[in-house]
Amino acid sequence: MRDACRPKGLSDSLTPLRLRLTAPSVKPTPPLRHLPPRRLLAIAASAALLSSPAVYAGSQNKKPKASLDGSEVVCPLGTFICAPRPDNFALCRPNGQLEFYDPFLSKDSSLRQTAKTYVWADHVQSPDQTIYHLTGHVKTIRADQELHADVADYNSDTSDYDARGNVHYQEYNQLVSADHVVGNTDNSTTLATGNVRFQMLDSHGNGTAVRGQQFDANRSRYSVATYSTCDIGRHIWEIRAKKIDTDQNTGRGIAHDATMSMYGVPFFYTPYMSFPLNNDRQSGFLYPYFEHTGEAGYQFRIPYYFNLAPNYDLTLTPRYYSLRGSMLSGEARYLFPQTKGTFDFEFLPNDLYNDQKITPTSFDTQGTQRYLFRFTNSTTLWKGWWLSTDIMRASDQNYLHDFGDDIFNISTALLYSSIYLNGSGNWWSAQVGGDMWQNVDPAESNAVEPYKRLPRATFNMDIPFWRWYDIGLTSEADSFHKSEAVEGSRLDLYPYIDADFQGPWWFIRPKVAYRYTTYSLDSGYRNYSTSYTSLSGVTTITPFTDANPSRSLPIVSLDQGLIFDRVASMFGTDYTQTLEPRLYYLYAPYRNQTNLPLFDTNLMAFDDWMLFAPNQFSGADRQMNANNLTAAVTTRLLDDGGVERLSATFGQIRYFTPQLVQTPGTQATDWSGSDYVAELSSQLNDQWTMSTEYLWNPNTRKTELGTFTVQRRLGFDGVLNFSYRFRQNLLEQYDISAVYPLTARWRLIGDWTYSVMDKRTVEAVAGVQYEGCCVKMSVVARRYVTGYDGVISTLPAGQIAPGSDTAVMFELEFKGMGAFSGQTDSILRRDILGYQ
Template identity: 55%
Template sequence: MPKLPPRRLLAVAAALALIGGQADANPARTPAPGGTDQGADQACPLGSFHCARRPLNYAMCRPNALLEFYDPTLSNDSSLRETSPTQVQAQHVDSSDQSVYHLSGEVRLQRADQLLQADRVDYNDSSTDYDARGNVRYQEASQLLAASHLRGNTDASRGIADDVRYQLLEARGNGSAKQGHMLDALHTRYSMATYSTCDVGHHLWEFRARSITINKDTGVGVARNATMRIGNVPFLYLPYFSFPVDDRRKSGFLYPTIGHSSRSGYEISTPYYLNLAPNYDATLDPRYYSDRGAMLAGEFRYLLPGTGGQLNAEYVPRDHGKNDGLADTQGDSRYLVQFSDHTQLWKGWQFVGSYNHASDGSYLYDFGNNLSHTAVYMLDSNAAIMGGGKWWNASFGGTIYQNLNPFVTDSVLPYKQLPYARFGMDVPLSRWLEVGMDSSAVAFRKNGFIGGQREDLYPYLAATFGTSAWFVRPRLAYRYTAYQLDSDYRDYGYGGRLGGGATSPFDQKSPSRALPVVSLDSGLVFDRSTTLFGSSYTQTLEPRLYYLYVPYRNQNNLPLFDTNVMSFDYWQLFSTNQFSGADRQMDANNLTAALSTRLLDDGGVERVSASIGQIHYFSPQKVLGTDWVHSAYVAQLDVQLNDRWRLNTAYQWNPNTRLTDMAAVELQRRVRTDGIFNFSYRFRRGLLEQYSASLVYPVSERWRLVGAWTYSVKDRESVDALAGVEYDSCCVSLRLVGRSYVNQYYYGFGPAPTNLNHRDNAVMFEVVFKGLGSTGGQIDPLLRRDILGYQ
């Protein structure tokens, strides 16, 4: 077998890579013929609220769907080309010209991962011209190529091939062309060509174009005068269409989505992505609503040194929707603007801001509450300068709100905070002692309600004693809250005159409250080895006592700016305040007794956790308005003995009323590899009682059923029902989802106008042609929200 210098005949083979030019010489990148090693499912851990998107799955592609001359024994290491000799085989070799080599008869040229086969090859060593004819076949780590005739020049990296068939091995993609032109090492143009990411010979879809240009430098392919086909049926003409040939971002159309909702009619969205620069991009999203008209939506993202942000905008030049009694917007221009920014100012300090505003209070009710959105009752805008160090944090800014519930007035909005300042610190004085403080100063404003300023100072001294078997944590705090009410405070019932000219004791423009907050938290931890169902565990037993003392202060002269009673749960057993804000501080002379037990596996993972506790009141709680001796019993149980199922329960029983105050059950079960089943029951006395179930059920490798259902016992109806189907194949996936739901904008706020149906319906269809770019993703947010663990 003759051996030639490495620069000679295999330079021909290196030039024959018409589809992508020079391959990436990286031995760590192993090709995946047929896509069998791409898109493997990775199950989301049970209980996760946010699951990673499933990668495009090519596992259903035929593992041997390769051009017939593929040689699996050929090396995949393209980094060895420069140091490897060229192996040449041929039945006849003629080099009488000294500079021209004529090879014929089952010609085979191999170097490292490159293999060229043809009936005849002529090569000019002086000019580096080459000519290969008859059953030309070329293979390397990244691709396969077949042609009837191939000629060109290796030094100039130019070449022309006739009757081309090609296949990408590292990236999905294959097709054919009447002729291929390698313009240089990184640019190739095909004439009368096809392209698809489906299996060779089994194209569910493809596009056929007058010309296809591949630019490996940018990772973009461009097709001109193309028709998109399903099978052999053309359904879309594309005068210009770009698509990715690797994983880099690129400009181009995202997949359109088609849907229907009760408020806006049929919707079609055709987003176009603009990859403007590595650190900023944009998306234009023209939409059309059959009942309301045209909309132009857009998104702009930027990431600059020390700053980053995003701008989203939607604009309807003229709303064609009928007047339904909510707001007369017919003929009006309507819009939504959402902007957020995060900027580093100097070391330890940053600016964080957002601006969100809609043209009217019905905007999101008409345009936002469709298949893939939850009800948004208000928009908030804020701006703040924030800083922090090792033991401190601070912020200064303001927050305002806009009402977006057309069925209620602005009275439901929270107070504007213009401005606010907050400072917190936590300084360790020794290994067991620390001092800290939480403080804030806020100016509250709300039309039609009392306004004013509030300062809240909350310093504390805390200690921690103990080992892994016990702990004692005493804490001493002092809370001082002062107000400066606006001059019209008497108009809102915070003052005035009593009979006989006496002044009310609450007639104060500058009321205040000061009191100590003392607590002592203590507990023990016992552990032992045990077995359950044949597995070994470490079981703990953890009794805990928590004492809290807060003296009573009459706070009826203090306004309620941002304060509400929080829902009682297990962690409230150990809280210093059952109010969410600083306007009220509960009084307490309480002792909490609790007991917990856990099962830890050999890896330290908590498999079972059970807790129960109750508060004993030594004196009535005057601020909360109860005179109970005991609180409700609070119990919770979490079980996950393996990675296939999980159970969480919580229960509260009140011995004072002898009634159940709260109950919750959540069950999650893994179904095969990529399926999930969820069931939950939620009850809170006087507020709600609901059953919920959701499911992702893999019927087969290609089909999945999705569904979600929520039923309200109190209202005796389904609050939300969703059903859909997903189809996945080698190169295309489909999703069809329908939803019937109670519109939450007016649900719970009294009767809706008589001309409105309180139930809305929506349906949406998405198709993804794998390997052609990203989807609009309008169905995905809904399924993630309604189906815990959905991927």
């Protein structure tokens, strides 16, 4: 309540009275800152998905809601890893503010200094026109401030006021009610006593107090107080403290002599507690995490977040493993105008576990230091040039086996490190640097590590020189290093001329290239050899005899296609259907390459994209010979919005000459054609999506690859996934996962991956999650394979089969007490397609 001048001509008693008062100049409250099958099983599963019922009220709609409260977009179907969902209070009671909340009051506090004050009352007395005594339904409004009381006294000279009886006060970010409130409007100071209730509108925080005091527009103190983000009067959890200080400038609340309780049962006491009042980044403890694994025992983590500056921060996480001891892990992030990066680390100063040897290559780690770190950085040096760094190292090759708590970490066999100086322009790109790997598979010797490429340089260019034509070059120079293997350097040059002739319904893309590769082998190269298996199956071992071998050959290709379209109707909906035939001819003469070392080259697994690839080998050490013609056809269904609802592709490569260029361990072939490739993907509505790929070899009459994936949306945030994966002589797996909403608050979570070849479960996850108005809880149990290297198969003699481990994870989150995605949430997002 505030006025600027003394009203004139007032009688001693008016009924009713409405005053219009002008506000004096006052510094506005600063706004909040926001810092920056088998196949029958596959068919049966898909049929079940298509007939799944609605889960809870409201899910009968053809399209899922954007969110529970309309503010959040659901994760798109088919997304591999969905972003975590922010806290929302949509499950709280509607209109959960204190009963006197006025939704139409202005929320702009900056208007206070110029706004007028309006006063209503049944009666007013003012003997000297300085002190006003207002009685009966007293109401004052100024900008974002509104005050109600039964009785109020106001001094227009000092701006002091005294309000009594059912006092209600509202401003842009808080509500307060009390029996008695005194204060000064110029200084924004108040003292509230008697049945004090308060609510913070921008954080859903609310509570009660015996006494409330406002020191200025942003700082308050509540004595003998409670605080919670639950519904008013329905506190599932709350903080009870002798004193709670709030500061809107820092966005923090401080509770002194505080006890935290849940359902009225105290479970935690601390003499000092800091908690957030909004969603701004703030320093403080994040949610603790509990887990148990067989390799490390019981584990407890409690991260602490340091909000050091808007552009850099730090998270430190003390950990305790019951079998191994204390560990410190952390993550530092920084963002500057010319550089950005992160540094992650884990450090265990003394491993207490008397570890048994996992495999003949592992060792006892008791009493040793264990660590893992990763440093990534990108620094812009000048326009078009930047330095990129990615370094990841572990103390030993057992580290991920001992401390990895999910199959993604445990299945990692190599850690990659690199540093490069990169440059690019309108028609060129270049990089100079090197890369290396570290073996972290305890079942393998370090001989599995790829060659170190130190140094390595590349230069690529593509220059348009006429309307249709480009001239270009891809080049690479490397120096390769590896113990007990042939070493040396390699230069690979690949100049070309290509063209792109095209119209609305056709394209023709010819390309002529020449590939030259030369080597300079280090001394001792004669101690090593390579092998070659001919068409007849005879294997020849050939030692290296030339210190400077080379290879050169032309490569010619012609890619051409047509695009037809028509209007088609399916399930009562009109679509645009396309038919896209495509031919790709590739010619590369045979060159004997058995005298060339294999530094970084492997035969790639055949897949759909290789129908139009100029080489079936990765790296530059082998170039396939080719006289091939690829024929493929694709059809698509596009809706009125241009969204691809269905896509189907069928194709094969026809070979006119034998495939003679091979790598050691493989055999030359005289096949007339490649695998038949068939693909189908569909998303005819917003409830389900399906994709499948099938590769069949007409020469061996075997299925080389088969995949089938289907996803069904269940309500708003539920999903049901089924996938089947088969690769000849490599793997055959089923995977079923689901997030099944029982109600709007409860949902079941599960994931099961089974290996047919090994007749065992690779990973099984089962859990339950609860989300209420102000609390979220997860209990998840996991059984997973340890030492898993991507494919479970029969191990060589002397190695033991992969073992299994069990982890039970519990996570409890109090909404509004800080945004943090815990370990359980991140694991589930990676395990379950579409989990959010």
